[in-house]
Amino acid sequence: MSGIKIVESRLDAADAVYSCVIPAGEPWLHEVRQGQYFRIVDLKGNQAVDTLFYNAHDYADRYSAQDTIREQRNIYLTTGTKLMSSGGTVLLTIVADTCGRHDTLGGACANESNMVRYAIEKRHMHACRSSFLKGIIDWDHGMSKRDITSNINFFMNVPVTPDGRLTFEDGISNPGKYVEMRAEIDVLVAISNCPQLNNPCNAYDPTSVQALIWDGPES
Amino acid sequence: MEQASILWEETVQPGASWSHVLKRGTALRITDIHGGANVGALFYNFECPVERYNMPDTLKAQHIARLTEGFVLYSDMGRVLCSVVADTVGWHDPIGGCSNAALLTAQYGENRYQESRNECHRNGRDSFLVELGKWGLGPRDLGPNMNFFSCVTVSEEGHMEFREGNSAPGSYIELRAEMNVLTVLNTCPHPLDRNPRYDPKPVLLSIRRAAPAGSDDPCRLSRPENGRGFTLTERYFL
Numbered sequence: 029m030s031g032i033k034i035v036e037s038r039l040d041a042a043d044a045v046y047s048c049v050i051p052a053g054e055p056w057l058h059e060v061r062q063g064q065y066f067r068i069v070d071l072k073g074n075q076a077v078d079t080l081f082y083n084a085h086d087y088a089d090r091y092s093a094q095d096t097i098r099e100q101r102n103i104y105l106t107t108g109t110k111l112m113s114s115g116g117t118v119l120l121t122i123v124a125d126t127c128g129r130h131d132t133l134g135g136a137c138a139n140e141s142n143m144v145r146y147a148i149e150k151r152h153m154h155a156c157r158s159s160f161l162k163g164i165i166d167w168d169h170g171m172s173k174r175d176i177t178s179n180i181n182f183f184m185n186v187p188v189t190p191d192g193r194l195t196f197e198d199g200i201s202n203p204g205k206y207v208e209m210r211a212e213i214d215v216l217v218a219i220s221n222c223p224q225l226n227n228p229c230n231a232y233d234p235t236s237v238q239a240l241i242w243d244g245p246e247s
Numbered sequence: 248m249e250q251a252s253i254l255w256e257e258t259v260q261p262g263a264s265w266s267h268v269l270k271r272g273t274a275l276r277i278t279d280i281h282g283g284a285n286v287g288a289l290f291y292n293f294e295c296p297v298e299r300y301n302m303p304d305t306l307k308a309q310h311i312a313r314l315t316e317g318f319v320l321y322s323d324m325g326r327v328l329c330s331v332v333a334d335t336v337g338w339h340d341p342i343g344g345c346s347n348a349a350l351l352t353a354q355y356g357e358n359r360y361q362e363s364r365n366e367c368h369r370n371g372r373d374s375f376l377v378e379l380g381k382w383g384l385g386p387r388d389l390g391p392n393m394n395f396f397s398c399v400t401v402s403e404e405g406h407m408e409f410r411e412g413n414s415a416p417g418s419y420i421e422l423r424a425e426m427n428v429l430t431v432l433n434t435c436p437h438p439l440d441r442n443p444r445y446d447p448k449p450v451l452l453s454i455r456r457a458a459p460a461g462s463d464d465p466c467r468l469s470r471p472e473n474g475r476g477f478t479l480t481e482r483y484f485l
Contacts, residue, residue, distance in 0.1 A: 140323070192400070
């Protein structure tokens, strides 16, 4: 695969001000302040980390997949990508990435989309958008399904072909690969660590990931 | 489209907005009168607008990054909002998004109503928000939109390219409503259109009655996923 750029971070995990392991199938919501650095580590490899970002002071101003890919005129997210809000704000910038490519067109799994994609009998299986709903209910700041918009799938490889097909390719991530972002404003991060058991993208084995936060020179 | 079955026709002027609850059992044809139009579009279940068009679910259920005849637009609840029952273009863009005020100002400078009257420049995002506002919806309801008549290709490295001349004069696409669908449209230019002039185009809307999707409907049969999508949509009305 051409065009893959690997950029390592100089930050040391020992200096992080926050560290948390997110088990597969769990939501995780946390604020990251302007100037802080936020890293997600794919501990076991090829785990889909479904992620949404919000302006921490105005949740209506939130991550927008279409604005992000249009601004950089490229559908893949990697080092240098500015994660744009629907209101035109730069929420975070990706500053390091040892995986090299992340998806933002594939969306998050849901009970209902699993019924369409796999079988109507799959309704009961745990899915990301249920995790997101549980996460925002527990966060208890008035958010609802209206706030669950198109997300990033960190560590997922979902190429679009020149003839307009969307494909799901084998992952290009591995144990220990990470992506790191600098928060350009105060943001709320919402993660659903994907529980999908119907898709070979994670070898049918959802695994845990790690979230780390560092204070930056300006935070 | 047979003239006799048309309920009404209406032109959406260049850079203008339109919204309507497209009823299950009707179809909307959009005709690119002069060629080169762009129609930004959002869709909601009118009875429960928190159910709305979902770009990723539409793309991944059908393994597509373009819309054309035989494909459908999915809501986030696994139901089919609209089916594409006719298309003479071949490629409609689901990924490019909409323009906004900053983008238009950077490209064309300020152009206000005060000086230009109804020739003033209008952008996709503000047009969506104003039209959504009429239905009690707002910024939290603004998700990824469709762009009819426009084409954005993606290279192997992921680069997005707007294709000039994708839609010829007289081209049309026809959407059959599978639910009661709040349809919000505008004819603002595509955000990746590098036309040196702000030059949106008008489209003609034609609404007619349409028979429901039969068991041999091409949109239902185009993929096994769509068969399940139609089943879930039909169950909603039982």
